[in-house]
Structure formats: structure tokens, C-alpha cells
Amino acid sequence: MKVTEVQRAFNAEEIRNDFPSLDQTVYGKKLIYFDNGATAQKPQAVIDSISHYYSKDNSNIHRGVHYLSQVATTQYENARKTIQTYINAAHSEEVLFTKGTTDGINLIAHSFGETLKEGDEITISAMEHHSNIVPWQMLCERKKCILRVIPINEKGELVLTSIDSYITEKTKLLAVTHISNSLGTINPIEFLTKKARSVGAKILIDGAQSIQHMRVDVQEMDCDFFVFSGHKVFGPTGIGVLYGKKKVLDSLPPYQGGGDMIAKVTFEKTTYNELPHKFEAGTPHIAGGICLGVAFKYLEKLDMDAIMKYEQSLANYAQEQLLKFEGVKIIGTADQKTSVVSFVVEGIHPFDLGTLLDKQGIAVRTGHHCTQPLMDFFEIPGTIRASFAFYNTKEEIDIFIKAMDRSINMLK
């Protein structure tokens, strides 16, 4: 289907009305927001819920007998249930609130990390975000474990031919991204989970770039952990989710100690609270959790399969148009990819092009996108990345392409 047909079927124009920040001008130009990989804009319902919470319901949760505390607790726990349903987790206590993807990965690196011993191996991939590299390097240093990296090919796909040498009897954890934030590659999660299961390794999936673009079913994926950030799924910053299988989470030691995560504290010995509280020490980001629930209520009403098709059609269209320029090279040409178009232009620094696009109202990201080893693999300092959400349109891409034409002419 042509992008215009998909667009009509999906009706992005109508959806845009829900996102007030899209309707503004910057430098006197209509804002075109193609930086969704970094963070997504928020629907009015989410914005209103933040204001409502602080205007009416603000209170600390789980501890109060009073009215407001009960209102806030109920809303916070309902948000957890909304997210449970959305990702199809078997139990609501498998949904842990975190600060975001980075926080979720660090939680596992610490807690699960405690169970590792010298010589154990952790496997990641060559396309990981720094937040799915550095916590494991730190853990490997602490515990004298070994980090293994599944290589990629020139298209930006995992090389699976020698997978058996990267996922072995020694592998205790496989931590891979569902979708690459720099390339848009969709990884074969099912295949990887099966491999990891066959050697008894646990599986962590970095879902920071997948849950806003496709249907996610954690039971179907059969992963042990799935992490994502609220701000990339149209919710607030400072809140995120770590899904973990109940049995696995129950077996792990807590991450941080403090209030709420305890059952009983004495100076001799402290016992820990049940899930999810065991992993949620201290007063959480209550407003963030509640508003993230509102973001998922919003997503619930949308057809994620249609969204995926629509966003892929946008990315394909942008890619086709970009390739008409001399010297443009697309970075990341995987067979399975979505919603991200990363590219370089021969003889032009990504930052210079990004700056000129910005002056024309177009928000793209330039640089290494927190994937420096990936940039090293492609032997480039960075890319220009246009990353789409369901509220973007073909018309916006046309304006972007015109701006590209102007900018390239100015820089050449």
C-alpha cells in the first residue's frame, strides 16, 4: 500500500489533535518533530492527568489511612494493572515501576548480578544502547564475569550463523534490544529467547524502542525481563517499567534498601516485602506512574498492528526520497526494520545538516545516539536520525525532503 492510503486508513491527522505540542511553530516555521526515538510528545490526556494529580489527589501512597492516600494508592496500583494488561503479564506484581530503561537494566545488573560468579558470561549485541552495555561492563568488573557481543553485518542485522559460540553453557544472561534506536532493526527475539532458554540463560529485552511501535506480549516472548521508559511511550519522564517473571523476581535479592521494600526491620535483621514492593524502595514517582497508566489507556484504544504498518510506510517513503540525493547513505538497511531512518551525507557533517534542518523547524537527532560502538562498526562519527511516531505524516516528510534539498545545497 502507498503511504497515502495507509495514512488515510489510519488517520494520523485526527490523532495529531490529541498532541498539543505538535501544533506550534519554531523559528517561525511549522514544527516537524522527527525525534521520537529520543522522546515522544504527550497526548492531552496525559498532560491533564499530571495537573489533575497535583491539583487534587497528591498524597503519599501505601502508608496512609486517610482519604487522599487511598485515592493515590488506588490510582497508582490501577496504573500498574493497566500496564500489566497491555503487555500481557501474568501478574500485576510482575510490573515494577522504575525511573526508566536505564534504571531497569541497572536494577537487574545489580540484583541478578549478585547471583553470578567468576567466569559466568553475559551476552549482548553490537547494536546495544550504552545503557545496555555499561551496566554489564560494570557488573563484569565487579564479579569477574565475561561480556560477549553478538556481531552485526553491514545491513545492521545480528549475525546468527555463529550464535552457538555466543550463547553457550556459560551464558547466564542474554540482554538484547528489541529494536535498535540507531538503525531501526527489529531483532529476532523469539529465536534468541529459544537459544538462551536452551542453555538455561535468563533473557532481558530492552524494549525502549519497541513498545511504542508494536504489540508487545511478554508471555509470548517468553522473556524473563522486559524494560522500557515512560517518556518514549507518550508518558512522563522519570518513570519506566521493568517487567520480570514472578518466579525469577522472587528468587532475586533486592536492589535498593529503604522504606516500602521491607516487611519488618530490626537492627538484628530485616525481612523484605513481597513483589512488587521488594524492588520499589522509597517514595516512588507517584504522579509519573499514574500518568504512565493514562498513556497506556490512550494506547489501548489504538491498533498497534496498523500503527506499525503506517510507521513502516513513513520510514520507507522517507528512505526512498532521501536516496534521491547524491551522496546519501542509509545506515541500517535490515530486512526487518521500522520507524527509524538513520543516514549520512557524503562530505557533510551530521551536526551541520541537523543545525540547518532545525532552523527550518525540523527536529532530527544527530550524533552517535548513545551507540558509539555501533558507530565505530560503521566507521562514522554519527548519523542524522529521523525517527517517526504514529502522529507523523507523509506531508511532513515532504517538507523535510525540501528542507534537506535546501540544506545540502547550502553545505556543498
Ligand SMILES: *Cc1c(COP(=O)(O)O)cnc(C)c1O
Ligand atoms: C532511550 C533508550 C534507552 C535508555 O532509555 P532512558 O529513558 O534514557 O533510560 C535504552 N535503550 C534504548 C534502545 C533506547 O532507545
